Amino acid sequence: MSQHRSTDNLSNSSGAETKQRPSKRSKLKKRRRNDEDTTAFSEKHWGVCSHNRLSAAYDYNYNVRQGNQRFVCVRTRNSNLVLRRQTRLHLMNDRLDPALSVYKQVFDEFYAWEQADTRTYIQYLAANAESDDGEEWDDDFFKFDDHLPSVMDEGDDNDDCGFLVQSFDPDGSIRDRRKVPCVEIQARIPLEFQHPLKYEMCTPDSKNAGQSTSFNSDEVLSFIPYADDEAFPLEEFLNPENLKPFRNFAWQTEDFKDPDVDVIELEVARRLHYGDLGLPLSTIDTLGILHDKVGVPGPSGLLWEASQRDIPFWPGSALTNLPTLSLENLPEKDDIYHDINISSARFCSHINCLVMNCKVHSHSNLSYIDEVLPLDVSKPILTKAGFKLKDGEPCSELCFRSFDETQDGIMEGVHWHDPDDVNFLESVLKVDADMSPCALAVICRKPCLEYPRTGKKVFIYRTRMFPDEKILKGQIIEERRRQPAALVLRQAGNAIQTWAKHRNKCQNVRIQRNQIQNIKVQPTKPAKYGLGAFATRELRAWTYIGEYVGEMRNLSSEESSQRSNILNKYTGLNYNFELNLSLTLDAARRGNETRYLNHSDKPNCEVLVKNVNDEHRIGIFTCENVNKGEELFLDYGPRYWQQYGNSAPELGEENRQDEEHGEDVSGEDDLEYI
Ligand SMILES: C[S@@+](CC[C@H](N)C(=O)[O-])C[C@H]1O[C@@H](n2cnc3c(N)ncnc32)[C@H](O)[C@@H]1O
Structure with missing residues (x-):
C-alpha cells in the first residue's frame, strides 16, 4: 500500500490561490520590523515567545494584549494549531517557568510516544500478516525503512512518494514548505481473501440523523474519501462543476481543536497539581498555559471534557505514579x-x-x-405584600407572612456571610424571581423567617434584592x-x-420503538448486486420490518447532493430514499439492515411514510406473505433509476422465482449486520 496523494492545502489542489486570514496586515508588518528572532516557529515543536515574536501567530487571537505581559506559543508540527496564553510576568514568573518546563516535558514525551507507537502498530500489522502458503513472511518482504529522513529535500524529484506540507503566515505567504516522505509497506493479500464490495461500510444507526459534517460544508472537508484509490474522481469531487471548491481541511480551520491537546494538558495539570510544584487547580488556571480551564466546576473545562471521552493510556500518564486528576478534584458549585x-x-x-x-x-x-x-433571567413582579397574599394564611408566628416590617428584624440579618449561599439563592432567583419564600427556604435550606436572629432569611434577602420601589416603578415582566x-x-x-x-394504541408505535425484525443480511444469489435482506421466518402480509433510517439531506442543497452523487456513482450503490418533497434520507454512511432491501418491479414489501410526532418517517412492511429465506424487495420506483444516474435495474420476476420457496438462512456463511 503506498500513499500517492499530496495533502497540501486544498485550495492549492483546486488551483485556487492560497490565502489565509489576510487581516491585520499593517500591524503585523510593524511588528515584524522589530522581530529579529523567528526561531520560535522553527521546526521544533516548542517555542516560548516574547510578545515581539508573537507576530506570526498574532492573527489567530484577537485578545492579545501587550504591555506587561508575555505570550507563550505552542505549535505542533503536524497541524496549524497555535496555542498561546497571556500571563502577567510580574505576578507569576516564579511559577510560570517551572510550569512551562512541565508542559514542554509532557509535550515532548507525548509526541515521542505517539510516533513510536504508530510505527510499532504498522510493523505489528505487517508482521502478523501471513503469506499465501500460510508461512510467516520473510522479514525482507516487509520493507520499512527505519531511517527515513524526517524531511525530504525539496528538490527531490520523486514526486510520487511523500506529502507536501506547507504552513502559512497569517498574511497568506508561505512560511514553511517541505516534503515529508511516506512510508511504503508492501503487503500480500491472501488468495482466499475476497475483496469487499467497493468500500462497503455503514455506521449502524437506529434513527435518522441530520447530515454529518463530512460533505455538507462548501468550506471545509473532513477527509478525502477513497483517498487510496486512484480510480476515485477526486478532482471532480473537490471541484464539482458550478460549485465552490472546498477551502480547507477541517483540521486547518481556526476552531479545530486537536484532540491530543486535552490528553497532553490533562497530564500537565496532573503533574502541576500533584507533582513537586503542588499548584492548586485555580492557580494553574491563572498561569494561563492551558487551553481550557482546569479548575472550573460544572459541565465545562478540561476535566469535564476529559470525562466525556476516552483518554488514551500512554506511558507519560503513568510515569510518575501520581494520583489521577478527575472531576472529583473540583469543588462543587451550585448554580x-x-x-x-x-x-x-x-x-x-x-x-x-x-x-x-x-x-x-x-x-x-x-x-x-x-x-x-x-x-x-426572571424579572420580579410581586411586592412584599404580594408575597404575603399569594399563598394563604401564615403557617406559624414565625412564618414570613407574619412578618411586620415595623417591628425589629428587617434591618438585621440581611447579609449572608457565606458567599456560596448567596450565589445559590441568587441563581435560583434568576430562574424564578417570584418563587415563594416557602419554596426558596426548602431549596436553599434556609429559614424563610424563622429564627429571626440567625440572619438567614430568604424572604428578607429576596425583598432586599428586589425592593418594592423597583417593582412598582413598572418593572413589568417581559414576554419570555x-x-x-x-x-x-x-x-x-x-x-x-x-x-x-395511550401509546399502545398509537398506530406509529412500532416505528417509535424502532425494532428491526425478521430479516438477515447476506449476499444475494446469484450475487448480482451485493447484499440483500432475507426473511428469517415466514412473514404474513403487512408485517412490520423496520424503519428506513439514514442521514437527512435537503433536496434543494445542490452542494451536498452533487457530491453525494459522485460518491454513489463511484461505488455503484445508491441509498437515497426520498422522504418528502424537501428531504431525502441517505443511508450510505449510516443506517440499519433495511438499507439492504434490493429493487424488484414485483416487490414483496412496501413503504409507508408515517407522520410520527411531526416528522415523516419511513416504515417498511411486507405487502404479501413471504417464505422463510426469501429475499425482500422494494420497488424503488422509476425516479430512483432515472434521477441518480443509476443504470437500469437488472432484477425483475426472474430472481424472485428462484427464491419463491425460500431456504434456510441460518447457515454459517451468513453475514451478520453489525
Ligand atoms: C439500497 S442499495 C441495496 C443494497 C445493496 N445491494 C448493497 O449491497 O448494499 C441499492 C443499490 O443496490 C443495487 N441494486 C438493488 N437492486 C437492484 C436491481 N434490481 N438491479 C440492479 N441493481 C440493484 C444498486 O446498486 C443500487 O444502487
Missing part, C-alpha cells in the same frame, strides 16, 4: 441557572422530541427549529423568549403522560 442552561442545550428544541443531543432536529435545514436560547426545551417539557408533562397512557 441552578447555569445548570439549566447547560442541560437545556442538550435537550432537543423540538417540542415533540425527548431525545438528548438529538441529531435529527439539529439539522440546520429544518427551518421550524429555532435556536435554543438561554433561559431569560423561547424557553429551554427542558422547561417546556416539564410544563408539558401532563400531555406527555396522556400520550404515554
Whole structure:
C-alpha cells in the first residue's frame, strides 16, 4: 500500500490561490520590523515567545494584549494549531517557568510516544500478516525503512512518494514548505481473501440523523474519501462543476481543536497539581498555559471534557505514579441557572422530541427549529405584600407572612456571610424571581423567617434584592423568549403522560420503538448486486420490518447532493430514499439492515411514510406473505433509476422465482449486520 496523494492545502489542489486570514496586515508588518528572532516557529515543536515574536501567530487571537505581559506559543508540527496564553510576568514568573518546563516535558514525551507507537502498530500489522502458503513472511518482504529522513529535500524529484506540507503566515505567504516522505509497506493479500464490495461500510444507526459534517460544508472537508484509490474522481469531487471548491481541511480551520491537546494538558495539570510544584487547580488556571480551564466546576473545562471521552493510556500518564486528576478534584458549585442552561442545550428544541443531543432536529435545514436560547433571567413582579397574599394564611408566628416590617428584624440579618449561599439563592432567583419564600427556604435550606436572629432569611434577602420601589416603578415582566426545551417539557408533562397512557394504541408505535425484525443480511444469489435482506421466518402480509433510517439531506442543497452523487456513482450503490418533497434520507454512511432491501418491479414489501410526532418517517412492511429465506424487495420506483444516474435495474420476476420457496438462512456463511 503506498500513499500517492499530496495533502497540501486544498485550495492549492483546486488551483485556487492560497490565502489565509489576510487581516491585520499593517500591524503585523510593524511588528515584524522589530522581530529579529523567528526561531520560535522553527521546526521544533516548542517555542516560548516574547510578545515581539508573537507576530506570526498574532492573527489567530484577537485578545492579545501587550504591555506587561508575555505570550507563550505552542505549535505542533503536524497541524496549524497555535496555542498561546497571556500571563502577567510580574505576578507569576516564579511559577510560570517551572510550569512551562512541565508542559514542554509532557509535550515532548507525548509526541515521542505517539510516533513510536504508530510505527510499532504498522510493523505489528505487517508482521502478523501471513503469506499465501500460510508461512510467516520473510522479514525482507516487509520493507520499512527505519531511517527515513524526517524531511525530504525539496528538490527531490520523486514526486510520487511523500506529502507536501506547507504552513502559512497569517498574511497568506508561505512560511514553511517541505516534503515529508511516506512510508511504503508492501503487503500480500491472501488468495482466499475476497475483496469487499467497493468500500462497503455503514455506521449502524437506529434513527435518522441530520447530515454529518463530512460533505455538507462548501468550506471545509473532513477527509478525502477513497483517498487510496486512484480510480476515485477526486478532482471532480473537490471541484464539482458550478460549485465552490472546498477551502480547507477541517483540521486547518481556526476552531479545530486537536484532540491530543486535552490528553497532553490533562497530564500537565496532573503533574502541576500533584507533582513537586503542588499548584492548586485555580492557580494553574491563572498561569494561563492551558487551553481550557482546569479548575472550573460544572459541565465545562478540561476535566469535564476529559470525562466525556476516552483518554488514551500512554506511558507519560503513568510515569510518575501520581494520583489521577478527575472531576472529583473540583469543588462543587451550585448554580441552578447555569445548570439549566447547560442541560437545556442538550435537550432537543423540538417540542415533540425527548431525545438528548438529538441529531435529527439539529439539522440546520429544518427551518421550524429555532435556536435554543438561554433561559431569560426572571424579572420580579410581586411586592412584599404580594408575597404575603399569594399563598394563604401564615403557617406559624414565625412564618414570613407574619412578618411586620415595623417591628425589629428587617434591618438585621440581611447579609449572608457565606458567599456560596448567596450565589445559590441568587441563581435560583434568576430562574424564578417570584418563587415563594416557602419554596426558596426548602431549596436553599434556609429559614424563610424563622429564627429571626440567625440572619438567614430568604424572604428578607429576596425583598432586599428586589425592593418594592423597583417593582412598582413598572418593572413589568417581559414576554419570555423561547424557553429551554427542558422547561417546556416539564410544563408539558401532563400531555406527555396522556400520550404515554395511550401509546399502545398509537398506530406509529412500532416505528417509535424502532425494532428491526425478521430479516438477515447476506449476499444475494446469484450475487448480482451485493447484499440483500432475507426473511428469517415466514412473514404474513403487512408485517412490520423496520424503519428506513439514514442521514437527512435537503433536496434543494445542490452542494451536498452533487457530491453525494459522485460518491454513489463511484461505488455503484445508491441509498437515497426520498422522504418528502424537501428531504431525502441517505443511508450510505449510516443506517440499519433495511438499507439492504434490493429493487424488484414485483416487490414483496412496501413503504409507508408515517407522520410520527411531526416528522415523516419511513416504515417498511411486507405487502404479501413471504417464505422463510426469501429475499425482500422494494420497488424503488422509476425516479430512483432515472434521477441518480443509476443504470437500469437488472432484477425483475426472474430472481424472485428462484427464491419463491425460500431456504434456510441460518447457515454459517451468513453475514451478520453489525
Ligand atoms: C439500497 S442499495 C441495496 C443494497 C445493496 N445491494 C448493497 O449491497 O448494499 C441499492 C443499490 O443496490 C443495487 N441494486 C438493488 N437492486 C437492484 C436491481 N434490481 N438491479 C440492479 N441493481 C440493484 C444498486 O446498486 C443500487 O444502487
